[in-house]
Amino acid sequence: MTEDRDPMTMSRRQLIRHSAWFGAAVGLAVVGGEVISHVAGSATATLTRPTLRFAQVSDSHIGFTGPANADVTGSFTRAVDQINGLGYTPDFVIHTGDLTHLATPGQFDQVKQMLSGLETPHVFTVPGEHDSVDDAGQKYRKVFGAGTRGDGWYSFGIAGVHVIALVNTLNMTKLGHLGQDQLDFVKNDVAPLSSDTPIIVFSHIPLFAMYPDWGWGTDDSVQALSYLRRFASVTCLNGHVHQVFSKTEGNVTFFSATTTAYPLPHPGDGPAPKPLTLPAGKLHDALGIREVTYTKGQQALALKERTLP
Amino acid sequence: VSRRTQRIVVALSTAAVGSFLLAACVAANTPGAQPNPIFSTDVSATPGMAGAGNMPGMSAMPGMSMSPSQTGGGPPAAPVGPDAVNIDGFAFAPGTLTVKAGSTVTWTNKDEDPHTVVAGGGAFRSQALGSGGIYSFTFPAAGTFDYICSIHPFMHGTVVVTP
Numbered sequence: 001m002t003e004d005r006d007p008m009t010m011s012r013r014q015l016i017r018h019s020a021w022f023g024a025a026v027g028l029a030v031v032g033g034e035v036i037s038h039v040a041g042s043a044t045a046t047l048t049r050p051t052l053r054f055a056q057v058s059d060s061h062i063g064f065t066g067p068a069n070a071d072v073t074g075s076f077t078r079a080v081d082q083i084n085g086l087g088y089t090p091d092f093v094i095h096t097g098d099l100t101h102l103a104t105p106g107q108f109d110q111v112k113q114m115l116s117g118l119e120t121p122h123v124f125t126v127p128g129e130h131d132s133v134d135d136a137g138q139k140y141r142k143v144f145g146a147g148t149r150g151d152g153w154y155s156f157g158i159a160g161v162h163v164i165a166l167v168n169t170l171n172m173t174k175l176g177h178l179g180q181d182q183l184d185f186v187k188n189d190v191a192p193l194s195s196d197t198p199i200i201v202f203s204h205i206p207l208f209a210m211y212p213d214w215g216w217g218t219d220d221s222v223q224a225l226s227y228l229r230r231f232a233s234v235t236c237l238n239g240h241v242h243q244v245f246s247k248t249e250g251n252v253t254f255f256s257a258t259t260t261a262y263p264l265p266h267p268g269d270g271p272a273p274k275p276l277t278l279p280a281g282k283l284h285d286a287l288g289i290r291e292v293t294y295t296k297g298q299q300a301l302a303l304k305e306r307t308l309p
Numbered sequence: 310v311s312r313r314t315q316r317i318v319v320a321l322s323t324a325a326v327g328s329f330l331l332a333a334c335v336a337a338n339t340p341g342a343q344p345n346p347i348f349s350t351d352v353s354a355t356p357g358m359a360g361a362g363n364m365p366g367m368s369a370m371p372g373m374s375m376s377p378s379q380t381g382g383g384p385p386a387a388p389v390g391p392d393a394v395n396i397d398g399f400a401f402a403p404g405t406l407t408v409k410a411g412s413t414v415t416w417t418n419k420d421e422d423p424h425t426v427v428a429g430g431g432a433f434r435s436q437a438l439g440s441g442g443i444y445s446f447t448f449p450a451a452g453t454f455d456y457i458c459s460i461h462p463f464m465h466g467t468v469v470v471t472p
Contacts, residue, residue: 066440084361091344092357093360101423102439103437112358115358116358116360116361117361118361119361120360120361122357122360123358123359123360124356125357125358129462130423130460133425133437133459133460134425134434134436144357144358146356147348147354154348156347157346158344172457172462175462214461214463215461272398274420
């Protein structure tokens, strides 16, 4: 296996070690109570909220039918309810792609309607390859592309944090792909920013080489990340791999999110990334959502993984 | 009443005029207040969509309309014969198929996952094939055609068409 010699890729053993480490780290990174007391006019101290807090949901695959999850709509409904029940209003919710399973107009309508039930001021999305399966993302952009640039990418600033949403599911030959237009966008987009601006990047496919044999990487991500090298804090959040995973490379930390639909095998576990059918009652432990908080003055974002109820 | 003041630096960029940094002091960010996203000013609309309660005008969507051709059902009969490619276990089999010009090649998806058949040069492109889905293409002239599954682009196949 060539991936053992590639510094960008983890061996199976490293991966297992890393997963174990990540599992522990998540527990420590949990931000404490979000209790905010609201007594009008009261001078009593209230717990300060983080500078920014948002939720990530991914890979809902609306339209999937199969034994791995007979009710992806029901699972995604639970995820929406879970976010709405967090006890605070997230500043936004990001869906990191594969909203639909087969990119049909009906599936896009359904997932948009479900996302509109999220109690948050803003819902952002990036497309997955299932959302751009046969038309280079045209149907996706018709529903979710308003205000975006190029083939659907965009950026925004919020609470002092700069957020970049990328599209890496088009024009693929083996791995995810950004393309020159999007690379130029990233370069120009961050050029005016001070190097202490925290950067958050969303994409569907990982921007690191998680497992290239299954397409779990992006062929020109190194170029994109080179424009972010001068920033003190860069956090990349992705979906696609249907499992929680984390890796740090220099100033950049990558976090793969789980799914609300069905689990996939760990990298290299079996011949192909086929949907895994778990024993009865185990499915929802593999599905979940993620909370992310940023507190000004702290370099690292805090993540909390929650399995579906 | 003491109010906590939070200083937020808002980075604003415009592509038309070049770029500049605007440092703004946003006062009175009481606990629980929402920070608002600041978008680049050279786009016509806000990316994303509003969540619940922020979009009172959002009406209920009509029910799903699933077109059979897009759910990948396909004809029930699997192809037999030399000009057939099976998609099985995230692989095209045979990986390289040689046919005569004028032949029709038929791909059948035997996986539970959807796949597509997409030529690198754009010569042919299937819709998403669900389990049992079938796609056919007739090759009028000689040539070598590399193709992938656009959903799983690590899946590669080749059709060699001889005169």
